[in-house]
Amino acid sequence: MQRSTSRWLGGCAIAATAALALSACGSGSGFSSGDDTTGGSTGGATSTANLTSSDSPLTVMIGSSGDAETTAVKKAVADWSASSGTKASVVAATDLNQQLAQGFAAKKPADVFYLSTDALAGYASNGSLLPYGDLLQNKADFYPSLVSSFTYQGQLYCAPKDFSTLQLVIRDDDWKAAGLTDADYPKTWDDLESVAKKLTTGKTVGLSTNGEYARIGSFMVQAGGNLMNDDSTQATADSDANVQALTFVKKLLDEGVYKYAKEGLGEGDGGQALGSGKAAMTIEGNWVTGELKNDFPDVKYTVVPLPSGPAGQGTLQFSNCWGIAKDSPNQAAALKLVEQLTSTDDQLAFSKAFGVMPSIQSAADAWKQDNPALVPFLDAAAYAKGVPTAKGAADVVADFNSQLTNLAKSDPKTILDSVQKNLEALGQ
Amino acid sequence: MTTTAPALRPRRRGGIHRGEAASGWLFTAPMLVLLGLFLVVPVLMALWVSVSDWNGNGSPFASGVSFVGTDNYRAILAGGGLAEQDFGTALRNNAWYVVLVVPLQTALSLYLAVLVNRRMLRGRGFFRTAFYFPSVTSSVAITVLWLFLFSASGAVNQVLSWFGVHGPNWFSDPSGIIHDALEPLGVEQGPAALTQHGFLGVSWWDWVGGPSVAMTAFILMAIFTTSGTFMLVFLAALQNLSSEVTEAAMVDGANGWQRFWRITLPQLRPTLFTVLTLGLIGGWQIFDQIYTGTQGGPAKTTLSPAYLSYQTAFTNQQWGQGAAIAFVLFVIIVAFTLLQRWVLRERGVPRRKRFGPVAPGPATPGATPVTPATAPEVTR
Numbered sequence: 001m002q003r004s005t006s007r008w009l010g011g012c013a014i015a016a017t018a019a020l021a022l023s024a025c026g027s028g029s030g031f032s033s034g035d036d037t038t039g040g041s042t043g044g045a046t047s048t049a050n051l052t053s054s055d056s057p058l059t060v061m062i063g064s065s066g067d068a069e070t071t072a073v074k075k076a077v078a079d080w081s082a083s084s085g086t087k088a089s090v091v092a093a094t095d096l097n098q099q100l101a102q103g104f105a106a107k108k109p110a111d112v113f114y115l116s117t118d119a120l121a122g123y124a125s126n127g128s129l130l131p132y133g134d135l136l137q138n139k140a141d142f143y144p145s146l147v148s149s150f151t152y153q154g155q156l157y158c159a160p161k162d163f164s165t166l167q168l169v170i171r172d173d174d175w176k177a178a179g180l181t182d183a184d185y186p187k188t189w190d191d192l193e194s195v196a197k198k199l200t201t202g203k204t205v206g207l208s209t210n211g212e213y214a215r216i217g218s219f220m221v222q223a224g225g226n227l228m229n230d231d232s233t234q235a236t237a238d239s240d241a242n243v244q245a246l247t248f249v250k251k252l253l254d255e256g257v258y259k260y261a262k263e264g265l266g267e268g269d270g271g272q273a274l275g276s277g278k279a280a281m282t283i284e285g286n287w288v289t290g291e292l293k294n295d296f297p298d299v300k301y302t303v304v305p306l307p308s309g310p311a312g313q314g315t316l317q318f319s320n321c322w323g324i325a326k327d328s329p330n331q332a333a334a335l336k337l338v339e340q341l342t343s344t345d346d347q348l349a350f351s352k353a354f355g356v357m358p359s360i361q362s363a364a365d366a367w368k369q370d371n372p373a374l375v376p377f378l379d380a381a382a383y384a385k386g387v388p389t390a391k392g393a394a395d396v397v398a399d400f401n402s403q404l405t406n407l408a409k410s411d412p413k414t415i416l417d418s419v420q421k422n423l424e425a426l427g428q
Numbered sequence: 429m430t431t432t433a434p435a436l437r438p439r440r441r442g443g444i445h446r447g448e449a450a451s452g453w454l455f456t457a458p459m460l461v462l463l464g465l466f467l468v469v470p471v472l473m474a475l476w477v478s479v480s481d482w483n484g485n486g487s488p489f490a491s492g493v494s495f496v497g498t499d500n501y502r503a504i505l506a507g508g509g510l511a512e513q514d515f516g517t518a519l520r521n522n523a524w525y526v527v528l529v530v531p532l533q534t535a536l537s538l539y540l541a542v543l544v545n546r547r548m549l550r551g552r553g554f555f556r557t558a559f560y561f562p563s564v565t566s567s568v569a570i571t572v573l574w575l576f577l578f579s580a581s582g583a584v585n586q587v588l589s590w591f592g593v594h595g596p597n598w599f600s601d602p603s604g605i606i607h608d609a610l611e612p613l614g615v616e617q618g619p620a621a622l623t624q625h626g627f628l629g630v631s632w633w634d635w636v637g638g639p640s641v642a643m644t645a646f647i648l649m650a651i652f653t654t655s656g657t658f659m660l661v662f663l664a665a666l667q668n669l670s671s672e673v674t675e676a677a678m679v680d681g682a683n684g685w686q687r688f689w690r691i692t693l694p695q696l697r698p699t700l701f702t703v704l705t706l707g708l709i710g711g712w713q714i715f716d717q718i719y720t721g722t723q724g725g726p727a728k729t730t731l732s733p734a735y736l737s738y739q740t741a742f743t744n745q746q747w748g749q750g751a752a753i754a755f756v757l758f759v760i761i762v763a764f765t766l767l768q769r770w771v772l773r774e775r776g777v778p779r780r781k782r783f784g785p786v787a788p789g790p791a792t793p794g795a796t797p798v799t800p801a802t803a804p805e806v807t808r
Contacts, residue, residue, distance in 0.1 A: 098742045104485050122745035126483035262600040263726070266580025395510055395744055402727035405602055425509045 048135055051331040057087035058334055061103075061110035063096035065287075065354060072353035073341075080340045086333045104128045107327050111334045115158055115323035117149050121232075121391035123323070124152040130324040131155040132335055138342060141360040148230055149386040150321045158321035159342045162356035164285040165317045165380035166218050168192075168307070169271075172300040174199055174280035186307040189222070189248055196257035199280035207252065208279030209270040211260035212401040214387070215283050217316045219245040221385045222309025227397070228388040228423060235423030237400075238416045244310065246412035253408045263405060275299050285318065286377040290355045305376045317384035319359065357381075388423070396422040478751035484741075500748035504756065505628070511740075511749060515756075516628025517728050518736040524639035525732070526711040529650045534703050537655040538696075541662035542688070556663070563656035570653055571720045575599060578645045598645045602727035604637025605644055640729030646717050654710065658703045665699035666692070701772045705765055712761050733757045 060077055064070040074090045081088045093099040096114060100123075103109035109128065123129050133139060133147075133156025146160035168186070178198045186192040196206030209215035213227070220226055225241030228234060236242075252258035259265055259279070267273040270282030275296030282288075283306065292299055306315050322338045324331060340346060347358035348366055357378055358367055368375050388397065396419060403415045473488060481496045482488040504515040544555045562570065577583050578598035585595030617623065618633030626632055639647060669692065677691045693700075715734040718724060724731035724739070733753055741750025 101484055101742050101745075105487075107486050119743075119745075122484075126485040126745065128485045263597060266597050266600070392744060392746075395514070398724075399510055399514075399728070402602070402725070405727040422510045 048332060048335070051130075051132075051135075051335065052329055053332040054329045055086075056329045057089065058111040058328075058330060058337060060088060060090045060337070061093050061096065061099060061113040062090060063114050064092040069350075069354040072350055076341060076346050076349065077337070080337055084333070084336060086330070086337075088337065104325070104327075109325035109327055111325055111328040111330060112337055113323050113325070114161065114320050116320055117318070117387060117389045118394040120150060120157060120321070120323075120389055121152055121393075124155075124157050125391055128326060129157050130326045130328070130331055130334075131157045132324055132331070132338075133157055133159065135335060136342075137339060138360060141362050142342075143359060143361060143381050145230075145317065145381065145384060145386060146319050146359055149317075149319055149389060151231070152389070158323045159338050160359035161320045161322050161342070162347060162350060162359050163317050163319040163381070164287060164357060165377050165384045166215065166283050166285050166306065166315045167376045167380060168304050169274060169282050169284050169288055170302045170304060171274050171277070171280050172302055174204060174277075175302070178280075185304045188307050189309055192307045193252060193255075193257070196252060196281065197255070200257045204277060205259045205265065205273075205279050206257040207281045207283075208259050208261045208265055208267075208273040209283045210262060211404045211407065213397050213404065214316065214318070215270065216246070216249055216404060217387070218283060218306055218314060219249055219309060221314030221316060221383075222306065222311060223248075224309070224311030224314075226385050226388075227400070227419065228390060228393070230385065232386075232389040232393065235420050235426075237423055238413075238420035241311065242416050243412050246407065246416065248309075250407055250412060260405070274301065286357055286374055287355055289374065303374055303376050305379070313380075313383045315380045315384045317380070317386055319386070390423070390426050392426045393423065396426065474751045474754060477747055478755050480748055482747050484745050484747050488747075496748065500752040501756070503749055504752055508629070511746075513629030514728070514731065514736055515733065515753060516626075516630040517634075518731045518733045518753075519628065519760075520630055520635050521639065521643055521729060522712060522714065522732045525643060525647055525650070525714065526708065528639065528647050529654075529711050530704060530707040532647075533651045533655050533658060533707055534700070536651060537658035537703065538662050538700075540655060540659040541666055542692075544659070545663055545666045556659075559659055560656040562653045563660075565653075567653065567716045568720050570649060571717045574645060574649045574717075575721060596641045599642045599722060600726050601641035602725075602729045604634070604640055604729075606636060606638030608641070609638075640726070642722060642726055643730050646714070646721070646730060649717065650711070650714070654707070658707070661703055662696065662699060665696055669695050697772060697774075701769070704768055704772070708764050708768065709761055712757060712764075 060073070062070070062073055064073070070090070070092045077088050077090050091099075091110065097119065100109065100113060100119075104123070104126075115123065115129075120129075124131070131152075133150070136156075136159055138159075139147075139156070142160050143163070146163055147156055150156060150158050150160060170185075178195075180195060180198065184191075184195060186195050192207070199206040217226065220242045223241040223245040225236060225239045225245060227237045227242075229236055249258070261267045261270050261273040261279070261282075265273050265278045267276060267278060270279065270284045271288040271291040272295065273279035274282045274284075274288075275292050292301060305313065308314075322341060324334045324338065328334055342360060344358070344360065344363040344366070347360065347363050348370070350356055351358060351367060352370070358364070364378060364381075368378060371378075387393075399422060400415070400419045403410065403418070407415070477488050478500055479495060479497060480488060480493050481499075482493045486492075503509070503511045505512065540559050543549070544552050544559065546552075549555070578585075580597045580600070582598075584598070588595040618631075622633035622636070623631050627635065673695070674687055674691055677687050682690065713734050714732045715738065718730055718732055718735040719738070722730045724735055734757065737750045737753040737757070739750075740746045740753060
């Protein structure tokens with residue numbers, strides 16, 4: 001037994017040596033190609049002349065919400081391909097983060113791809129992205145708050161694809177049953193509390209959302225706070241405004257007029273809680289319209305602006321952008337494609353297909369005409385704040401979310417202090 | 429196999445056995461190359477990543493990547509920050525999972541194997557297939573099924589409601605089951621000794637809190653799915669046992685219970701080792717259930733080190749830390765396997781010596797010198 005073990009180890013050592021030799025060869029080639037690209041373009045793209053250009057076809061990788069989105073993007077890309085003469089194909093990723101990471105590590109990334117605010121800082125800091133923002137012809141047309149969400153260390157890295165905001169969604173039947181009218185739509189936190197109380201009955205709770213920063217954070221903005229400042233350069237989690245917001249949320253939870261959709265009602269999110277009749281109000285984004293149309297076609301609802309907090313109106317916004325890989329052999333064509341995909345026509349087409357809001361201001365009027373009931377969502381662009389985009393912030397937000405699950409039993413100040421500590425650690 | 433060839437060498441050098449070693453290596457070469465290429469190289473690369481500052485762009489061996497020593501390990505083991513706390517949480521979750529899953533699934537699979545091994549049982553084939561069925565179904569499919577069964581208004585809660593039990597909201601309930609059990613006794617906050625101090629950023633009070641309700645659902649699922657596989661392993665071993673020993677015990681007057689504990693089980697020790705080891709390794713590596721089911725939620729209580737490693741690397745771009753987590757996990761698994769090997773080590777030899785001369789009496793069936801069918805299963 002002893003002897004056979006040592007022999008086995010010997011064999012292993014030989015295999016390992018061989019493997020090392022092999023990996024050394026492998027690293028040789030990786031080494032040189034890595035050197036070329038980093039040497040080639042360090043400062044980012046300052047003019048279109050510096051962009052790579054070739055006949056290579058483009059690959060567009062998207063993290064799709066479903067068939068409607070995939071089809072719409074495929075059609076838009078095919079149209080561009082036909083008019084520009086550059087071949088392009090669309091890949092709907094099953095796991096966008098993983099597939100992107102694989103491409104970057106192999107130096108063969110997709111040319112154009114969806115990029116979330118969470119992932120931006122990571123990929124920007126490791127040199128995977130082409131910071132092409134300044135080259136965009138329609139740069140001035142994008143909403144300023146979206147531009148700041150995709151700016152990393154002073155450079156706009158990518159064109160905002162579209163965006164969503166949160167507003168208050170009300171179930172009409174419950175509203176009427178509680179004897180409320182259009183004049184009662186909540187304008188302040190006190191209003192919200194009182195209508196939530198009136199709407200809470202034996203089987204329906206007044207307000208329900210998921211217990212996470214991406215919903216509850218809207219109260220923090222209304223109080224004048226947020227987890228980080230607008231540029232995501234400074235942690236502001238432990239501000240008095242945030243404490244005030246969480247204290248208000250905790251009060252609603254304690255009174256039983258606000259429940260988390262998952263933990264409290266056993267529903268997937270606020271939209272489902274509203275659709276199933278377990279909640280009379282929810283705070284959701286414009287995607288909720290598609291969800292309600294598919295799952296609860298008979299439910300009537302109204303979208304109104306969220307109430308103003310101590311610091312006035314406020315809500316959160318979410319967005320993705322069109323990233324372009326620095327290693328793309330055909331950056332010039334990729335830039336042209338992105339300009340087309342963010343044009344008014346294409347964005348309105350996407351909006352029809354899967355309910356997003358256009359990221360450019362010139363498309364706003366057309367969108368409002370098409371979607372009169374959803375106007376509050378787009379109006380929020382004026383006062384909405386983005387989520388933190390600092391590198392590693394997504395982790396801190398995930399931790400914040402897990403603490404929010406226990407908000408009813410915890411102290412808001414303690415939670416926010418720990419978030420502040422974690423956010424400050426990111427900068428080091 | 430070919431490994432016996434070198435063992436023979438010292439005795440017979442030359443003759444027709446000359447060159448056996450060379451051909452031995454030749455025959456094993458394809459496998460060694462494959463293992464080297466797909467196992468050893470990736471492992472070594474990952475080891476390098478775990479001590480480097482590779483950021484995910486280009487090759488980890490490119491010029492810009494530098495050696496950072498134990499920085500990544502320090503961040504997850506003693507950093508004092510979120511990384512350490514997450515790793516501690518993941519270890520806590522997984523430790524409870526292993527503590528509950530491994531013994532339960534081993535006991536259940538052994539029980540099932542003994543059950544379907546009985547010659548009297550009618551429809552043995554049916555039961556064997558039925559018990560094995562969950563094991564052949566893909567874990568993703570089972571996870572989805574589980575999410576439905578254990579949803580707030582799912583089948584499990586319906587059944588519980590027949591008995592007047594208000595079932596928990598399984599996959600959304602982050603409370604630890606031991607904490608839950610203590611709550612009716614008036615213990616809502618742990619003693620300061622436990623809450624103020626901790627290990628890996630997690631307080632002792634949280635370490636002893638037990639698996640969350642959500643994790644408990646995963647624990648039930650693991651027991652449900654893997655028991656069939658291990659039942660098969662036990663069944664094969666049971667059928668390999670000679671009936672003479674058992675018959676001798678029957679002649680000696682041992683009842684069914686004694687026969688199982690003193691005759692059958694000791695003979696199954698090698699199999700038991702295999703099952704426990706495989707269970708332990710599988711238990712520390714849970715990933716697909718988490719990935720498809722909960723992504724670590726609610727409140728991080730189903731986070732496992734394997735999933736955390738994936739998330740740290742692919743989502744957060746902290747490749748070094750992700751690889752470091754994987755290696756710490758590797759060390760944990762090896763340590764537990766060695767420990768288990770030591771616990772289950774063969775202690776037969778001295779006993780046999782004692783048994784030999786004194787043997788005559790029919791007395792203790794427990795002292796039966798059982799070390800027959802050892803080798804084949806263990807060495808695989």
